[in-house]
Amino acid sequence: MIDTIIFDFGDIFINLDKQGTISGLQQLGMKEWSAEMDRLNLLFETGDISHDDFVAGFQKELPNASIEEILKAWNAVLADFPLYRLEFLQMLSKKYRLFLLSNTDSIHIATFENKSGISFYSDFYQCFEKVYFSFEIGMRKPNAEVFQYLINKHELSPKRTLFVDDKKENTDAAAALGLHVWNLQVGQEDVVDLFEKKIL
Template structure:
């Protein structure tokens, strides 16, 4: 029996354009993401470097850019947050049948943009019993330690948890620990259809 619903954020609640960041950085003069850039991105996502350090790193690689342009390009991945998904979550909270936890690979610049541009962010966050962002807890998906952190912190049995994430690498990692998963396809599926899509678990 599922007792805990563990949700990703991007492309589960807020819509993303995952190709946008590279597309916009390319306009500023970036030719490709080097292995060093990918490493910096991951360090930033884990809160190991500050936003200032992160932006300055990219300025050093794209001399014609500046911090304002870089931040706009970096945040271009973020789109809209449909109201009906908030209402679905609020209904779940009201019914109080499941523990609700958010587990997201999110960095400081992205969450700052969301707080400024999603008018109901406070209401959204208040629906969760726990709200974990990778840059705040210094873990990131798909590394096993981020799932182990949540399981241990809340004394959860993996077979009583359903994890919803749009990235297969992340759901496969959770599945290997015995967690039930839904690798949601944001192009064809919507989190509000959770109970019909995964009806065999409820």
């Protein structure tokens, strides 16, 4: 019997437009997503570099772009967060222990909060017993340590815990630790289909 659900954030609750960021960076002169950009992104997602160092790193890669242009392109990934998903989550929160576990950075979270407004994001965060962003805890999926951290800290039973994520490497890592998983297929499935999946 599942009593706990750990959710990812991007493309589970908030829709993402990954091409939006790529297109935005290409307009600023990016020929391809470089190994250095990948390194900067990973370091920023685990809080190992500051906001300023991250932006400065991207300015080196895109010397003709302003800070404002880089931030605009970086945030282009964030699309809409449909209200019906929040309402579904609020209903779930009355029956299950809920956690949020997201690989993300401080820029994206500040932008989400800014765009959605305090009332909406407060209602969202209040659905969870605890919200975990990778940049705050210094760990990211699919590393086993981040799942183990939640299990230990909240005394979770893996066999009674479901993990929902759109990336297969993340659900595979969770499954290896004994958690139930749903690798949600973006565009074909929606988080509100949870009960139809017969997982719970």
